[in-house]
Every structure is written in C-alpha cells, then in structure tokens.
Amino acid sequence: MNILELTFADFEKQIKARYGRGSFHASAAYKHFYRTGRTDFSALPEFQASPGLAQAMEADLVIAAGKVHEQHREDDVIKFVTRLSDGLEIESVIIPMTGRTTLCVSCQVGCRMGCRFCETGKMGLIRNLTASEIVGQVIAARNEQGRDIRNVVFMGMGEAFDNFDAVIQAVRVMNDPRGLNIAYRYITLSTAGLMDGIEKLAALHPLRPNLGVSLNASSDALRSKLMPINEKHSMQRLRAGLMAFPLKKYEKIMITYVLIEGCNNQPEHARELAEYLAPIRAEVNVIAYNPVSERDFLPPDEAAVERFCELLASEGVIARKRPARGRTILGACGQLGNRHLTGC
Numbered sequence: 001m002n003i004l005e006l007t008f009a010d011f012e013k014q015i016k017a018r019y020g021r022g023s024f025h026a027s028a029a030y031k032h033f034y035r036t037g038r039t040d041f042s043a044l045p046e047f048q049a050s051p052g053l054a055q056a057m058e059a060d061l062v063i064a065a066g067k068v069h070e071q072h073r074e075d076d077v078i079k080f081v082t083r084l085s086d087g088l089e090i091e092s093v094i095i096p097m098t099g100r101t102t103l104c105v106s107c108q109v110g111c112r113m114g115c116r117f118c119e120t121g122k123m124g125l126i127r128n129l130t131a132s133e134i135v136g137q138v139i140a141a142r143n144e145q146g147r148d149i150r151n152v153v154f155m156g157m158g159e160a161f162d163n164f165d166a167v168i169q170a171v172r173v174m175n176d177p178r179g180l181n182i183a184y185r186y187i188t189l190s191t192a193g194l195m196d197g198i199e200k201l202a203a204l205h206p207l208r209p210n211l212g213v214s215l216n217a218s219s220d221a222l223r224s225k226l227m228p229i230n231e232k233h234s235m236q237r238l239r240a241g242l243m244a245f246p247l248k249k250y251e252k253i254m255i256t257y258v259l260i261e262g263c264n265n266q267p268e269h270a271r272e273l274a275e276y277l278a279p280i281r282a283e284v285n286v287i288a289y290n291p292v293s294e295r296d297f298l299p300p301d302e303a304a305v306e307r308f309c310e311l312l313a314s315e316g317v318i319a320r321k322r323p324a325r326g327r328t329i330l331g332a333c334g335q336l337g338n339r340h341l342t343g344c
C-alpha cells in the first residue's frame with residue numbers, strides 16, 4: 001500500500017479489502033501518517049485492542065517518495081534535490097513569502113516541451129513522476145519547514161498536463177481533509193498551453209486546482225520562437241480555451257510572462273498582451289528571465305520589469321512583478337535541472 005498516492009477514500013477501501021476493517025482504523029492511521037509522517041500505528045489508542053492489525057498495516061505500507069539528498073539555500077529560499085528509487089533526481093523549491101510559504105513542485109524528470117528559456121526543457125523528458133513522488137515533495141518540504149505547506153504550484157520540472165492523471169491524483173491526495181488538507185484554491189497547475197489538459201481540468205470544475213499558463217509572448221511569431229508547443233497549440237486556440245474555462249467568483253487564470261531583454265519586453269509587447277488578455281479573467285506575473293546554462297538570452301534589469309508591469313496596468317491588466325528569488329542556487333523559474341552549474 002503506497003499511502004502517498006492514496007486519498008483517504010482509496011486508503012479506506014484498501015484497509016477493507018486487505019483486513020476487513022472499516023473507517024475507524026483507516027482514519028486513525030491515515031491522519032497519523034499525514035499529520036506526523038510516522039507509521040507507528042501500534043502507539044495509537046485506536047489500535048490498542050488490535051495490535052496485530054497495527055503491525056500488519058505497518059509492514060504493508062510502502063512510502064515511495066524518494067530521498068532528499070541535497071539542499072541549497074539562498075536566504076530563506078531552499079532548493080532540495082530528491083533522489084528517486086531509480087536514481088534519477090528531481091528538484092523542488094520552498095519560497096517563503098509574506099504570510100505564506102509556497103512550494104514549487106516537479107511533476108516530471110525533465111520535460112518534453114523544450115521552452116528555449118528553460119533549463120528543464122533542455123533535458124528532454126526522461127520520465128513522468130508518480131503521484132507518490134509528487135506528494136513526497138510536499139511531505140519533505142513540511143519536514144524541512146517544521147510546519148504545514150499551504151500553497152503549492154506545479155512550476156518545477158515538467159509540464160503538468162503531460163502527466164495529467166498522476167498530477168490530479170497527487171492534487172486529490174494533497175487536498176484530502178484527513179491528510180495534508182491543502183485547499184484547491186491554494187494549488188496551481190501551470191501549463192505551457194496543452195489544450196487537452198486545459199479541457200480536462202475544466203471538466204473537473206469546481207473540484208479542481210487553479211489554472212496557470214506560461215505565456216511569455218504577445219504574438220504567435222514570437223511565442224513559437226520561445227515555445228515550440230505554440231506551433232501545435234496556437235495563441236488563438238489557447239485564448240478560446242481560456243475564455244471557455246469555468247472560473248469561480250474569486251478566481252483568475254494565472255498568466256506567467258518571463259521577461260527577456262530585447263526579446264519580449266518592448267512597449268508594443270505589453271499592448272499586444274493586454275489586447276490578447278482582454279476577454280480573459282487573468283492576472284499576470286511578470287518574472288525576469290533567469291539565466292540558464294547556454295545563456296541564449298539576457299535578463300532584463302529590475303526597472304525594465306517594473307516598466308513592463310506599469311504598461312500592462314495602464315492597459316487595464318492586473319500585473320505584478322514576481323521577485324527573482326533563488327537565482328544563485330539555480331532554484332529560480334526556468335533554472336531547475338541545471339546541475340552542472342551548481343557544481344553538485
């Protein structure tokens with residue numbers, strides 16, 4: 001029983017099928033594991049009269065999360081590297097912010113989307129993560145922080161909609177009130193624009209996490225240069241999908257725009273972007289490009305990022321500058337997977 005990939009309902013079914021027991025024991029064991037990370041069910045009062053059951057459950061449990069074997073810090077930003085059971089490695093980043101801590105998780109080893117500004121994209125896709133390997137990153141971050149993680153973004157290594165089923169199962173486990181209890185509104189799946197994934201997420205409404213889109217350009221010509229996926233899923237098609245995406249009252253689609261000096265940072269780009277987004281309830285996070293190994297592009301300075309945000313705001317777009325944090329540990333947006341530059 002791999003508890004990290006089971007919601008409480010899944011776990012309860014397994015307990016019934018394996019031991020013929022009901023929710024009394026299942027609930028005690030599930031809560032205990034997700035609240036403490038421990039599997040010593042024999043110590044729980046609910047198992048006092050059934051020590052054999054506690055022992056059998058302890059022996060049957062598999063915790064296949066991988067092992068954190070490196071940590072890198074820049075101020076309070078922590079990047080941790082997890083070695084998976086097959087020896088492959090993934091990276092996750094804890095980013096403390098005012099009032100909350102955000103965990104950026106990976107969902108694949110590498111990524112097949114090939115975005116030109118992204119280190120993970122240069123790796124190609126090696127394999128998908130399992131739901132338990134995704135949930136394991138939350139448990140590891142909680143253990144590191146010594147407190148619960150309340151905000152999760154799928155903006156680490158990988159394209160969330162290229163591994164849809166495992167990602168959604170991981171989200172269901174994270175959301176389970178008897179377990180990690182992270183509200184859907186505090187979980188965001190980010191995509192480079194895979195239309196079938198956007199449609200599948202829309203179909204889960206309202207029991208679904210937020211949608212984020214990595215846009216990064218204001219026209220097809222420019223976007224296709226930065227993101228090969230655009231040749232298959234054009235901006236027009238993407239906009240139709242975003243306009244049709246059902247939103248709750250308080251919700252907006254989170255658009256990420258990586259600002260690259262001399263590429264997509266001109267006033268006309270801001271104007272075109274505002275026009276493109278006009279029919280969509282969205283907010284834009286503008287992130288300065290973070291250099292990766294081949295240094296194909298230049299990062300803009302802080303003032304350029306602010307100017308771009310102001311231009312968007314003057315066109316009626318909700319836009320904010322996302323601070324570049326974790327650059328020196330290669331934990332910032334687009335840098336994950338760049339092991340040789342860290343000297344690791």
Ligand code: SF4
Pocket residue numbers: 111112113114115118119120121122156157158159191192214334
């Ligand atoms: S930006 Fe995201 S989708 Fe694009 S290559 Fe990097 S990890 Fe993949």
